[in-house]
Amino acid sequence: MLPERRSTVVSSSSPYLNPSGQNDNTFLLLRRGKKFGGRIVKLKLSHVFLFFVSLFFFSCIFSGHRLLFHGNIGxxxxxxxxxxxxxxxxxxxxxxxxxxxxxxxxKPPGSKKRNKHLPCEVALAESVDHILEPQGYLNFTRFSLGFVETETYDKPRFGGHQTLKERERSYSAIDQTVHCGFVKGTGFDLNEKDRAYMKNCVVSVSSCIFGSSDFLRRPASKKISDFSKRNVCFVMFVDEQTLSKIASEGHVPDKQGFVGLWKTVVVSNLPYTDMRKTGKVPKFLSHRLFPSSRYSIWIDSKMRLTTDPMLIIDFFLWRTKSEFAISNHYDRHCVWDEVIQNKRLNKYNHSAIDEQFMIYRSDGLKKFDPSDPNSPLPSYVPEGSFIVRAHTPMSNLFTCLWFNEVDRFTSRDQLSFAYTYLKLQRSNPDRPLRLNMFKDCERRALTKLFHHRVDSSAPSPPA
Structure with missing residues (x-):
């Protein structure tokens, strides 16, 4: 017997047989099946092709390669x-x-994985009872430094109208009168009682919050010795807006203006519309605000002091025989890199940064070379949130000069630090500023770092 054929249906009585003996309808069905099967094969091949193209495209993205396109990118x-x-x-x-x-x-901000920066051990004295100011410590470079306090211009400025000739001369460590803020009638006005309080301070710790830009963070009282509580002035400069804000958050000053260890000092008639630039006044000009003070510590409002200030002065100034101490930046050490970062994050008007940077380079600012054993500084970019200083003539002159650069150019003080210091040293080779640039991890060991208050309606970079 012949095997049964199940692929087609054949009727011997059917009148429609093709030459091979098959029914025409069956033949048509087979041809359609073949045509349909071809379409399936073609469709599968196109899917495979698209799959490999997509795989190649995504591999390019994740491996960091760039696809080349004709034409210009916007x-x-x-x-x-x-x-x-x-x-x-x-x-x-x-x-x-x-x-x-x-x-x-x-590369967009945040695309690079952030390094985790940790504190390191700092060999502080065990107690303030074990430290003593070295004999003759303040016998650094001596000269008389006066300050411009009045101007005859129709529109006086807080920093004055310093000419380029005056700017150049001010870098000499000689008996002279320099611009150093506080031109009369230009702002940063204080209550007379507060002035009297600050005039009696011998050692000061200061910070500021303007425009409600931050939370009030009190020094860790348990970490502060009784000696420092009695002899160190802790002053927080605020404006009326900030005072109202921190009071609503539970930090209500007592009758003498104290919130914990902080003595709140209200500043009226702020000298700049840029709150960051206004903040440079107490940061750099503590010798003007505390005229009798021998030492001062500046701490940014984003940090809480967790170490006794006298132990800090002993460690960073007395032991190293320095008159000014500041930490290096935790990530960047060259001003070139700092310029790029400020512009990338829109920290300030780009044209203003360009102008400042061009002037500094034309006046001799070079790239930082970490391999140079004779480099005058371990870093050209500071972390300016923590400054320890003695109020010596050279230290006072340096901060006046640094403030004048901020007043003239941008409020980004990391851009002007190295230029100011190097120019001062170059102008006075026999009268150096004794500057101690310490490690950032040491700064982190002495304070607790927080984030600034987030303001969703923050203004655009200053023009």
Whole structure:
């Protein structure tokens, strides 16, 4: 017997047989089946092709390769330095190239994994009872330093109208009168009782909050000795807006203006619309605010002091025979990198940063070379949130000069620190400023760091 054929249905009585003996309808069905099967094969091949194309595309993205397209990319995606033709042709020539890889400049904020910065051990004295100011400690460079307090201009400025000639001369460590803020009638007005209190301070710890930009963080009282509580002034400068805000958060000053160890001092008639620039007044000019003080410590409002101030002065100034101490930045050490970061994060108007940077470079500012054993500083970028200083003539002059650079240019004081210090040292080779730049991990060991108050309606970078 023949095997049964199950692929087709054949009727011997059917009149419609093709030459092979099959029914025409069956033949048509087979042809349609083959055609449909071909479509399936083609469809599967297209899916496979699209799969491999997609796989290649995503592998390019995750491996960091760039796809090349014809045409120009919109200027809004280019870094600011590349958009500025003048900077490309003049400021970033090969001999003074900014030294950063292009891909690093274009990398968006947050794309690089943040390093975790930890505190390190600081060998402080066990107690304030075990420390004593070294004999003759304050016998540093001596000269008489006066300050410009009045001007005849129709519109006086808090920092004065310093000419370029006056600016150049002010870097000399000689008997002179310099611009150093507080021109009469220009702001930063204080209550007379507060002035009297501050005039009697011999050692001061100060901070400030303007425009409700931060929370009030009290020094850790248990970490502060009774001696420091009696002999150190803890002053927090605020404006009326901030005073009202912190009071609503439970920090209500007592009748003498104290909130814990902080003595709140209200500042009226703020000298700048930029709150960051206003904050540089107590930060740099503590010798003007505390005229009788021998030592001062500045602590940013984002930090809480957790160490006795006298132990800090002993460790950073007395033991090292320094008159000014500040930590290096935790991540950056070259001003070139700081410029890029400030512009990347829109910390200030880009054109103002460019102008300041161009002037500094034309006046001799060089890149920081970490391999240079003769480098005058371990870093050209400071972490300016914590400053310890003696009120010596050279220290006072340095902070006046640093403030004047902030007043003239941008409020980003990391940009002007190295230039000011190096120019001061260059102008006075026989009368150096004894500066101690310590490790950032030591700063973290002495304070507790917090984030600034988040303001969703923060203004755009100052123009």
């Amino acid at each position: 200027s809004e995606f280019l870094p600011h330095f590349e958009q500025n033709t003048y900077l490309k042709n003049h400021m970033f020539a090969s001999d003074i190239d900014i030294g950063l890889n292009k891909s690093n400049i274009e």
